[in-house]
Amino acid sequence: MSWPAVSVVMPVLNEERHLASAVRHVLSQDYPGELEVVLAVGPSHDRTQEVADELAASDPRVKVVPNPSGRTPSGLNAAIAASSHDIVARIDGHAMMPADYLRIAVETLEETGADNVGGIMAAEGETPWEKAVAAAMTSKIGVGNARFHTGGQSGPADTVYLGVFRRSALDRVQGYDEAFLRAQDWEMNHRIRMTGGTVWFQPRMRVSYRPRPNVRALAKQYFHYGRWRRVVARQHRGTLNLRYLAPPVALTGIVLGLVGGFFFWPAWLVPGGYLAAILVASVPLGSGLPAASRFAIPVALATMHMAWGAGFITSPPSLGADSRTARAQRQDAQTG
Helix, strand or coil: CCCCCEEEEEEECCCCCCHHHHHHHHHCCCCCCCEEEEEEECCCCCCHHHHHHHHHHHCCCEEEEECCCCCHHHHHHHHHHHCCCCEEEECCCCCCCCCCHHHHHHHHHHHHCCCEEEEEEEECCCCHHHHHHHHHHCCHHHHCCCHHHHCCCCEECCCCEEEEEEHHHHHHCCCCCCCCCCCHHHHHHHHHHHCCCCEEEEEEEEEEECCCCCHHHHHHHHHHHHHHHHHHHHHCCCCCCHHHHHHHHHHHHHHHHHHHCCCCHHHHHHHHHHHHHHHHHHHHHCCCCCHHHHHHHHHHHHHHHHHHHHHHHHCCCCCCCCCHHHHHHHHHHHHC
Protein backbone atom coordinates (compact mmCIF):
# COMPACT_ATOMS: atom_id res chain seq x y z
CA MET A 1 0.00 0.00 0.00
CA SER A 2 0.99 3.64 -0.39
CA TRP A 3 1.52 4.93 3.14
CA PRO A 4 -0.06 8.38 3.70
CA ALA A 5 1.75 11.09 5.62
CA VAL A 6 0.66 11.44 9.24
CA SER A 7 0.52 14.47 11.52
CA VAL A 8 0.80 13.68 15.23
CA VAL A 9 -0.75 16.41 17.41
CA MET A 10 0.15 16.72 21.06
CA PRO A 11 -1.28 19.24 23.59
CA VAL A 12 1.32 19.72 26.33
CA LEU A 13 1.27 21.47 29.68
CA ASN A 14 3.82 20.96 32.46
CA GLU A 15 5.36 17.98 30.66
CA GLU A 16 9.07 18.77 31.09
CA ARG A 17 9.82 15.30 32.46
CA HIS A 18 8.16 13.26 29.72
CA LEU A 19 7.95 15.41 26.59
CA ALA A 20 11.29 14.57 24.97
CA SER A 21 10.70 10.84 25.42
CA ALA A 22 7.12 11.07 24.11
CA VAL A 23 8.27 12.88 20.96
CA ARG A 24 11.15 10.42 20.51
CA HIS A 25 8.66 7.53 20.58
CA VAL A 26 6.68 9.19 17.79
CA LEU A 27 9.66 9.96 15.56
CA SER A 28 11.04 6.43 15.93
CA GLN A 29 7.82 4.78 14.73
CA ASP A 30 8.04 1.74 12.50
CA TYR A 31 6.02 3.61 9.89
CA PRO A 32 7.04 3.86 6.20
CA GLY A 33 5.25 7.15 5.52
CA GLU A 34 6.16 10.76 6.29
CA LEU A 35 5.66 12.02 9.85
CA GLU A 36 5.40 15.36 11.59
CA VAL A 37 4.76 16.27 15.23
CA VAL A 38 2.89 19.43 16.22
CA LEU A 39 3.22 20.46 19.87
CA ALA A 40 0.61 22.88 21.23
CA VAL A 41 2.30 24.25 24.34
CA GLY A 42 0.30 25.78 27.17
CA PRO A 43 1.58 28.24 29.82
CA SER A 44 3.55 25.74 31.90
CA HIS A 45 5.20 26.17 35.29
CA ASP A 46 8.24 24.12 34.31
CA ARG A 47 10.60 24.00 31.29
CA THR A 48 8.05 22.50 28.91
CA GLN A 49 8.31 25.45 26.48
CA GLU A 50 12.10 25.27 26.44
CA VAL A 51 12.08 21.51 25.88
CA ALA A 52 9.55 21.87 23.03
CA ASP A 53 11.63 24.61 21.37
CA GLU A 54 14.77 22.48 21.66
CA LEU A 55 13.01 19.54 20.04
CA ALA A 56 11.81 21.72 17.15
CA ALA A 57 15.28 23.19 16.68
CA SER A 58 16.87 19.75 16.51
CA ASP A 59 14.40 18.10 14.11
CA PRO A 60 12.50 19.79 11.24
CA ARG A 61 9.66 17.29 11.68
CA VAL A 62 8.72 18.95 14.99
CA LYS A 63 6.65 22.13 15.05
CA VAL A 64 5.60 24.22 18.07
CA VAL A 65 2.45 26.34 18.31
CA PRO A 66 1.10 28.30 21.30
CA ASN A 67 -1.94 27.27 23.34
CA PRO A 68 -2.51 30.37 25.53
CA SER A 69 -5.46 28.93 27.44
CA GLY A 70 -3.65 25.70 28.33
CA ARG A 71 -6.89 23.78 27.79
CA THR A 72 -6.67 20.41 26.08
CA PRO A 73 -9.34 20.91 23.36
CA SER A 74 -7.96 24.34 22.48
CA GLY A 75 -4.47 22.90 22.17
CA LEU A 76 -5.73 20.06 20.00
CA ASN A 77 -7.52 22.44 17.64
CA ALA A 78 -4.45 24.71 17.43
CA ALA A 79 -2.19 21.76 16.64
CA ILE A 80 -4.62 20.35 14.05
CA ALA A 81 -4.86 23.76 12.35
CA ALA A 82 -1.06 23.94 12.13
CA SER A 83 -0.65 20.36 10.87
CA SER A 84 -0.18 19.44 7.23
CA HIS A 85 -1.31 15.89 6.52
CA ASP A 86 -4.55 14.03 5.79
CA ILE A 87 -4.17 11.61 8.70
CA VAL A 88 -4.07 13.17 12.17
CA ALA A 89 -3.10 11.20 15.27
CA ARG A 90 -3.72 12.48 18.77
CA ILE A 91 -1.26 11.61 21.54
CA ASP A 92 -0.61 13.03 25.02
CA GLY A 93 2.62 14.65 26.17
CA HIS A 94 3.34 11.89 28.68
CA ALA A 95 2.24 8.93 26.53
CA MET A 96 4.80 6.57 25.01
CA MET A 97 3.52 5.54 21.57
CA PRO A 98 4.36 1.88 20.75
CA ALA A 99 6.57 1.45 17.69
CA ASP A 100 3.82 -0.16 15.56
CA TYR A 101 1.00 2.17 16.67
CA LEU A 102 0.71 4.32 13.54
CA ARG A 103 1.22 1.40 11.16
CA ILE A 104 -1.65 -0.52 12.76
CA ALA A 105 -3.82 2.63 12.86
CA VAL A 106 -3.38 3.45 9.17
CA GLU A 107 -3.89 -0.19 8.15
CA THR A 108 -7.12 -0.22 10.16
CA LEU A 109 -8.32 3.05 8.61
CA GLU A 110 -7.70 1.62 5.14
CA GLU A 111 -9.31 -1.76 5.88
CA THR A 112 -12.44 -0.44 7.61
CA GLY A 113 -13.05 2.92 5.99
CA ALA A 114 -13.50 4.38 9.49
CA ASP A 115 -13.04 8.06 10.27
CA ASN A 116 -11.29 7.43 13.58
CA VAL A 117 -9.51 4.41 15.01
CA GLY A 118 -8.16 3.98 18.51
CA GLY A 119 -7.28 1.31 20.99
CA ILE A 120 -6.68 0.52 24.61
CA MET A 121 -5.85 2.87 27.44
CA ALA A 122 -3.42 0.42 29.04
CA ALA A 123 -3.29 1.52 32.67
CA GLU A 124 0.02 0.50 34.24
CA GLY A 125 1.20 1.42 37.71
CA GLU A 126 4.58 1.67 39.40
CA THR A 127 3.64 2.19 43.06
CA PRO A 128 1.31 -0.21 44.96
CA TRP A 129 -1.48 2.38 44.80
CA GLU A 130 -1.05 2.95 41.06
CA LYS A 131 -1.11 -0.81 40.46
CA ALA A 132 -4.36 -1.03 42.41
CA VAL A 133 -5.92 1.77 40.35
CA ALA A 134 -4.69 0.15 37.13
CA ALA A 135 -6.41 -3.11 38.13
CA ALA A 136 -9.63 -1.21 38.88
CA MET A 137 -9.48 0.83 35.66
CA THR A 138 -9.11 -2.26 33.48
CA SER A 139 -12.01 -4.17 35.06
CA LYS A 140 -15.70 -4.23 34.21
CA ILE A 141 -16.70 -3.58 37.81
CA GLY A 142 -14.52 -0.48 37.74
CA VAL A 143 -15.45 1.05 34.38
CA GLY A 144 -18.26 -1.07 32.93
CA ASN A 145 -17.98 -2.53 29.44
CA ALA A 146 -15.83 0.23 27.91
CA ARG A 147 -13.61 -1.70 25.52
CA PHE A 148 -10.91 0.97 25.43
CA HIS A 149 -10.39 0.20 29.14
CA THR A 150 -11.05 -3.53 29.33
CA GLY A 151 -10.27 -4.77 25.81
CA GLY A 152 -12.44 -6.86 23.51
CA GLN A 153 -13.08 -7.54 19.85
CA SER A 154 -12.30 -4.96 17.18
CA GLY A 155 -15.28 -3.18 15.68
CA PRO A 156 -17.40 -0.02 15.70
CA ALA A 157 -17.48 1.81 19.03
CA ASP A 158 -18.97 4.91 20.63
CA THR A 159 -15.52 6.26 21.46
CA VAL A 160 -11.89 5.16 21.70
CA TYR A 161 -8.77 6.23 23.54
CA LEU A 162 -6.88 9.11 21.86
CA GLY A 163 -7.56 8.43 18.17
CA VAL A 164 -6.11 8.50 14.65
CA PHE A 165 -8.43 10.50 12.39
CA ARG A 166 -9.05 11.31 8.79
CA ARG A 167 -8.69 15.07 8.44
CA SER A 168 -11.89 15.09 6.39
CA ALA A 169 -13.81 13.91 9.47
CA LEU A 170 -12.23 16.56 11.70
CA ASP A 171 -13.10 19.23 9.12
CA ARG A 172 -16.64 17.91 8.82
CA VAL A 173 -17.35 18.33 12.55
CA GLN A 174 -15.10 21.41 12.93
CA GLY A 175 -12.75 19.74 15.38
CA TYR A 176 -13.04 19.59 19.13
CA ASP A 177 -15.61 21.66 21.02
CA GLU A 178 -13.39 23.87 23.18
CA ALA A 179 -16.12 24.26 25.82
CA PHE A 180 -15.61 20.62 26.88
CA LEU A 181 -12.76 20.68 29.36
CA ARG A 182 -13.39 16.96 29.92
CA ALA A 183 -15.11 14.34 27.74
CA GLN A 184 -14.06 16.22 24.60
CA ASP A 185 -13.08 12.94 22.89
CA TRP A 186 -16.42 11.28 23.59
CA GLU A 187 -18.33 14.38 22.49
CA MET A 188 -16.47 14.79 19.20
CA ASN A 189 -16.65 11.07 18.42
CA HIS A 190 -20.41 11.34 18.93
CA ARG A 191 -20.60 14.12 16.35
CA ILE A 192 -18.46 12.10 13.93
CA ARG A 193 -20.88 9.19 14.26
CA MET A 194 -23.96 11.43 13.98
CA THR A 195 -22.62 12.84 10.69
CA GLY A 196 -22.29 9.40 9.14
CA GLY A 197 -18.78 8.43 10.22
CA THR A 198 -17.51 5.32 11.96
CA VAL A 199 -15.36 5.17 15.08
CA TRP A 200 -13.43 1.89 15.21
CA PHE A 201 -11.92 0.11 18.20
CA GLN A 202 -8.66 -1.70 17.42
CA PRO A 203 -7.33 -3.64 20.45
CA ARG A 204 -3.89 -4.01 18.84
CA MET A 205 -3.36 -0.29 19.47
CA ARG A 206 -2.22 0.03 23.08
CA VAL A 207 -0.86 3.14 24.77
CA SER A 208 0.42 3.00 28.34
CA TYR A 209 -1.34 5.20 30.86
CA ARG A 210 -0.08 6.09 34.33
CA PRO A 211 -2.92 6.28 36.93
CA ARG A 212 -3.29 9.12 39.40
CA PRO A 213 -0.79 8.85 42.28
CA ASN A 214 -3.15 9.11 45.27
CA VAL A 215 -6.78 8.90 46.40
CA ARG A 216 -7.36 12.64 46.25
CA ALA A 217 -6.10 12.96 42.66
CA LEU A 218 -8.14 9.94 41.56
CA ALA A 219 -11.29 11.31 43.19
CA LYS A 220 -10.81 14.69 41.50
CA GLN A 221 -10.30 13.03 38.12
CA TYR A 222 -13.45 10.90 38.35
CA PHE A 223 -15.52 13.71 39.86
CA HIS A 224 -14.84 15.80 36.75
CA TYR A 225 -15.46 12.81 34.49
CA GLY A 226 -18.91 12.47 36.02
CA ARG A 227 -19.66 16.18 35.79
CA TRP A 228 -18.80 16.41 32.11
CA ARG A 229 -20.48 13.15 31.16
CA ARG A 230 -23.69 14.68 32.51
CA VAL A 231 -23.12 17.65 30.19
CA VAL A 232 -22.81 15.29 27.22
CA ALA A 233 -26.04 13.56 28.28
CA ARG A 234 -27.90 16.88 28.53
CA GLN A 235 -26.75 18.14 25.17
CA HIS A 236 -26.84 14.90 23.18
CA ARG A 237 -30.13 13.16 23.90
CA GLY A 238 -30.18 9.39 23.92
CA THR A 239 -26.50 8.94 24.84
CA LEU A 240 -27.11 7.82 28.42
CA ASN A 241 -27.04 4.12 29.29
CA LEU A 242 -26.94 1.97 32.41
CA ARG A 243 -23.15 2.11 32.60
CA TYR A 244 -23.26 5.87 33.14
CA LEU A 245 -26.23 5.77 35.50
CA ALA A 246 -24.79 3.05 37.75
CA PRO A 247 -22.43 5.28 39.82
CA PRO A 248 -25.00 8.01 40.67
CA VAL A 249 -27.62 5.36 41.46
CA ALA A 250 -25.15 3.50 43.68
CA LEU A 251 -24.11 6.70 45.49
CA THR A 252 -27.73 7.72 46.07
CA GLY A 253 -28.63 4.27 47.37
CA ILE A 254 -25.65 4.19 49.73
CA VAL A 255 -26.36 7.64 51.18
CA LEU A 256 -30.05 6.86 51.65
CA GLY A 257 -29.16 3.49 53.16
CA LEU A 258 -26.68 4.98 55.64
CA VAL A 259 -29.16 7.61 56.79
CA GLY A 260 -32.25 5.43 56.61
CA GLY A 261 -30.58 2.69 58.62
CA PHE A 262 -30.95 4.77 61.78
CA PHE A 263 -34.72 4.55 61.35
CA PHE A 264 -35.08 1.20 59.62
CA TRP A 265 -32.04 -1.04 60.09
CA PRO A 266 -32.48 -3.18 56.92
CA ALA A 267 -31.60 -0.04 54.93
CA TRP A 268 -27.99 -0.63 56.01
CA LEU A 269 -28.01 -3.71 53.78
CA VAL A 270 -27.63 -1.42 50.77
CA PRO A 271 -24.21 0.08 51.69
CA GLY A 272 -23.25 -3.24 53.23
CA GLY A 273 -24.08 -5.05 50.02
CA TYR A 274 -22.05 -2.58 47.97
CA LEU A 275 -19.05 -2.99 50.28
CA ALA A 276 -19.31 -6.77 50.07
CA ALA A 277 -19.56 -6.65 46.28
CA ILE A 278 -16.39 -4.60 45.76
CA LEU A 279 -14.48 -6.68 48.33
CA VAL A 280 -15.41 -9.91 46.54
CA ALA A 281 -14.71 -8.43 43.10
CA SER A 282 -11.31 -7.17 44.24
CA VAL A 283 -10.01 -10.66 44.96
CA PRO A 284 -9.49 -11.80 41.33
CA LEU A 285 -8.36 -8.30 40.31
CA GLY A 286 -5.52 -8.46 42.80
CA SER A 287 -4.12 -11.75 41.54
CA GLY A 288 -0.36 -11.48 41.18
CA LEU A 289 -0.16 -8.02 42.77
CA PRO A 290 1.66 -7.16 46.01
CA ALA A 291 -0.36 -7.25 49.21
CA ALA A 292 -0.50 -3.44 49.48
CA SER A 293 -2.07 -3.24 46.02
CA ARG A 294 -4.61 -5.97 46.76
CA PHE A 295 -5.82 -4.14 49.87
CA ALA A 296 -6.00 -0.85 47.96
CA ILE A 297 -8.19 -2.14 45.09
CA PRO A 298 -11.52 -1.78 47.00
CA VAL A 299 -10.52 1.78 47.92
CA ALA A 300 -9.75 2.57 44.29
CA LEU A 301 -13.05 1.07 43.09
CA ALA A 302 -15.12 2.94 45.68
CA THR A 303 -13.29 6.20 44.95
CA MET A 304 -13.94 5.90 41.22
CA HIS A 305 -17.62 4.99 41.65
CA MET A 306 -18.50 7.52 44.34
CA ALA A 307 -16.56 10.44 42.85
CA TRP A 308 -18.02 9.82 39.38
CA GLY A 309 -21.51 9.56 40.83
CA ALA A 310 -21.07 12.75 42.88
CA GLY A 311 -19.83 14.64 39.86
CA PHE A 312 -22.74 13.42 37.74
CA ILE A 313 -25.34 14.35 40.38
CA THR A 314 -23.89 17.80 41.12
CA SER A 315 -23.12 18.79 37.53
CA PRO A 316 -24.58 22.32 37.23
CA PRO A 317 -26.81 23.19 34.26
CA SER A 318 -24.48 26.10 33.46
CA LEU A 319 -21.55 23.74 32.82
CA GLY A 320 -20.92 23.54 29.11
CA ALA A 321 -23.49 26.24 28.37
CA ASP A 322 -21.06 27.88 25.92
CA SER A 323 -20.61 24.72 23.81
CA ARG A 324 -21.57 24.64 20.14
CA THR A 325 -24.43 22.24 20.77
CA ALA A 326 -25.82 24.33 23.64
CA ARG A 327 -25.68 27.51 21.55
CA ALA A 328 -27.38 25.78 18.62
CA GLN A 329 -30.11 24.45 20.92
CA ARG A 330 -30.77 27.94 22.30
CA GLN A 331 -30.96 29.38 18.79
CA ASP A 332 -33.39 26.65 17.72
CA ALA A 333 -35.55 27.37 20.79
CA GLN A 334 -35.61 31.10 20.00
CA THR A 335 -36.49 30.64 16.33
CA GLY A 336 -38.92 27.79 17.03
